[in-house]
Amino acid sequence: MASPSAAERGRQVRRRLLSTAADLIPELGWMAVSTRVLADRAGVAPGLVHYHFASLQALLAEAALGRIRELLDGLGPLLEGAASPEELLETMTASLDGFSGRDPMSLLFVETYLAAARDEELRAAAGTIVDDFRRLLTRLLAEHGVAAPGETASVFMATVDGLMLHRALTPDLTAASLAPVLRRMF
Amino acid sequence: MASPSAAERGRQVRRRLLSTAADLIPELGWMAVSTRVLADRAGVAPGLVHYHFASLQALLAEAALGRIRELLDGLGPLLEGAASPEELLETMTASLDGFSGRDPMSLLFVETYLAAARDEELRAAAGTIVDDFRRLLTRLLAEHGVAAPGETASVFMATVDGLMLHRALTPDLTAASLAPVLRRMF
Amino acid sequence: MASPSAAERGRQVRRRLLSTAADLIPELGWMAVSTRVLADRAGVAPGLVHYHFASLQALLAEAALGRIRELLDGLGPLLEGAASPEELLETMTASLDGFSGRDPMSLLFVETYLAAARDEELRAAAGTIVDDFRRLLTRLLAEHGVAAPGETASVFMATVDGLMLHRALTPDLTAASLAPVLRRMF
Amino acid sequence: MASPSAAERGRQVRRRLLSTAADLIPELGWMAVSTRVLADRAGVAPGLVHYHFASLQALLAEAALGRIRELLDGLGPLLEGAASPEELLETMTASLDGFSGRDPMSLLFVETYLAAARDEELRAAAGTIVDDFRRLLTRLLAEHGVAAPGETASVFMATVDGLMLHRALTPDLTAASLAPVLRRMF
DNA sequence: CATGAATGAGTTTTCATTCAT
C-alpha cells in the first residue's frame, strides 16, 4: 500500500549514496572513500554504487558539488537581507566561525578544490558554482557602494577560504579578532 | 677512491626519496603517493622506503614540511628588504603570480593543510612553520607602521593562500587586478 | 539448470578455504599459513580469502576449532559405548596410537594450543571445546565408579596430549607399552 | 685496561643474541622472531646475527635448546635429594605450579616441540635432552621401588607437559587439586 | 670483529569494477 514504487526506491538509494558520500569525503578524504565503505555506511548493497553511477569518482563529484551548492544557496538570502556593508561583513564572518577548518564542511570545500585541480570536468562545475556566488556578492557590494566590487568580492571570498584553511593549524584566528582588519576591505 | 662511503650513499638515498616525494605529492595527491611509484621515480629499490623511514606517511610529512620551510625561508630576506608597506605588498603579490593554484607549490601547500587537518603531529609541525612566518610578517608590518600588525598578517596570509586555492578554479584572479583591494588592508 | 546459485557457490568457497586451512596449519605451522598459499591450495582467487573472512587469523581460528570439534564429537559415541573403565582406557589409548606427534591432527592440536596462548578470543573458544570434552569424560568415569572423576579426567586428558607432544621426539612411546602405567590412574 | 679483547666482546655478543632469542621465542612465537627485532632487542648491529650464526633458524635452535637444558639441569639435583616417591612427586608438581601454560618457559617448551616436529636436526637434539632427563627420572623411580620405572617416567613427563599445555586454557588445573590422581601413578 | 645500507620477494589486506543471477 504505502510501499513506494521500485522506481521511487531507486531514487531514494541514489540520494542516500550521494548524501553518505558527502559525509564520508570530509571524514576519510576524497581518495579514501571506497565503494565498500560507502555502500556499508549507506546501508546498501555494494553493487548499487556502480549501478546508479558510472564510477565512484563521478558519484563523489556529484555528491560534493551538490552539498556545496546547498550551502551557498542557503547563504544567498541571508546576505540579501543585509542593510549595510558592515552587516554584510558581519553575516559572512559569523558564518566563518562555524568553520573550524577541521569540520566537515571546511574539509569538503578543500577536498573539492583539490580534486578539481586534477579533474577538468569537476573544475568547470565547481568554477560555475563559485562564479555564481561571486556574482551575487559583487552585486550586493555594488549596491552598498563598495568600490571595485568585483575585485573586492574575489579577494573577500579568498580570504574566507584561506582563513578556513589556516584555522586548522591556528585555531585562535577568530572572526571577532580579525573583524577590524576585514572591515578595511570595504 | 672517489667512491662515497656506504653512510654517505645512504644519506643521498634518503634525500632523493624526500625530494621525489615533495614532487609527487602535488602531482598525484598526498594519498595517491605509493611506495612503489615513489621508489620507481627516485630510482631506488622499493625496500629502501621503509628502511630509511618509519612509514610512508612519515616520509611524506618530512618531505612536505621540508620543502615548505625552504620556500618560506627564501621569502624572508626578500621581505626584509622592502622599504615601504607598498613594496612589501608588491613583493608578496609578485610571488603570488607564481602560484597558479595548479602549480606544484600551491598544491603542495593545500595537500599539506589537508593532511594536517587529519594528523595531529603534522598539524603541530606545520603550525610551527606558519607561525614562524606570521611572526616575521607581523614584525615587518609593525616596523612599517601598519595598525594591528598581527591580525593584518594573519588575514593577509590567509588571503594569499585563499587566492591560491581560488585561482585553480578562476585563473583570471591576477595579482595586478586585485592589488588595489589588497592595498586596503594596510 | 544444475548450476548452483551464486550464494551456494560462495558457501562452497568458504568451506573449501576452511578445510584447506585446517590441512595447512599442521603442514606449515600456524604462522606460516599465508593467504597466497592458502588460496592457491584451495584453488581459489586470492582476493576471496578476505572477501569471506575478516582476517587470515579469524579464518585460521575458525578452521582449527572446527576440525578439533569434529574429532572430539566423533570420539564421544565411541567412549559412551565402553562397558568398563578398562575398555574406556583401551578406546582412548587406541586412538592415541593414531597420533604420532607429527601427524596432522596432533600438530593441529598443539598449534592451536599455542595460538590460543596468545589470543584471548581463541583461548576462550578452545577452552569451551576442551571443557565440553572434560565434562563428558568426567561423567563416564563417574558412571564407571572411578574415584575423583573430574581430576582423573583432567589428568588423563593432559597425559594424552603430553604423550602426543613427546612422541614427536620419542616415537617408541607406544600405547601398548605404556598401558600398564596409564591403567593405574583409574 | 679492563676493556675486553675483541674476541671476548665477540663471545659476549653471541651470548647476548642467544639469551635475547630465548626471551623472544615465547614472547612472539618461534616464527615471528626476526633478525631486526632480535638485533634491536639485543642492542647489537643487525649484521651480527648472520656473522655469528649460519642462519636465524640455527640461532633459534641453539638458544631454545640451551635454555631448556639449563632448566632441566637445575631440576636434577632437586630430584636427587628426594627421600621418597611422594617427595619426588611433590618436588615435580611444585615446579609445575610455576608453569601457567602462558609463561615464557612453558611457551618455549611448546614452541620447541613444534619446531622440532618440522626440523630433523632440532628433533634429534631435543630428543637427546629429553631422553637424558627421562633416564635420570627412571633411575630415581627405580631406586624408590616404583614398578615399571621407565614407562612411569615417560608417562609422568608427558603428563607434566600436557598439564602445562592445558593450563593455558583451563587455569584452575592446580597441582594441589590434581596431586591425589598424580600419586596413583607411582 | 663489526657495521648498516641494500635487495627483492615476501607478508596481509583493500581496491574499483564486473557480472551472473
Added chain:
DNA sequence: CATGAATGAAAACTCATTCAT
C-alpha cells in the same frame, strides 16, 4: 531494480640474507 560473489592488481610494510666498507 537489485544482489553479492568474484577478480586480480595494488596497497603498506617486513623479511632473511648479503656485502662493501
